[in-house]
Amino acid sequence: MQNTNSYYAVIFTSKNTDNTDGYSKMAEQMENVAKKQYGYIGFESAKETIGISISYWENLDAIKNWKENSAHLFAQEKGKSDWYSWYKVRICKVEREYEFGDLGLSN
């Protein structure tokens, strides 16, 4: 993950409905489309009781641009109609960070 002086994190926390039709495929597609967007830095996600997905962006413009991407708009609508009973989006400025250990080359 590239790390410029200042960047943003979009925290997406969610609860899914029982309907998982097409969800994984769409999630994978969206990750692939996001990667090609201007200002994209990286992506992390994990799911247990709730899902947490965090995408990292160079600036607020890049976040706005991604939010308005047509494929992403379609996914957002499907998310609200089919897959999510709840979600929350937080747009955050990363002010400080530090790291321990080695993530490993394969990750």
Added chain:
Amino acid sequence: MQNTNSYYAVIFTSKNTDNTDGYSKMAEQMENVAKKQYGYIGFESAKETIGISISYWENLDAIKNWKENSAHLFAQEKGKSDWYSWYKVRICKVEREYEFGDLGLSN
């Protein structure tokens, strides 16, 4: 989760080692101790390939105070010696947020 005008998110992403002895118990203890700290707002976590834990705090002082809590310092040392091969901590200011649907009373 209480929501004041401005608040912070601490994003903790991690990869675990194969050693899980005492890990879940410690994680549960830390969540209970954190809840009693000044400025604590809430906590969310999920784990798959990586673990993502996000704690929410009223201000940077509260985050510093929690980082220096003695029980938490002990847990941090155990984390580095035993449980984590990698982690990254990002301290973020939540600048904007929005929500969809209903999380449900039981959550």
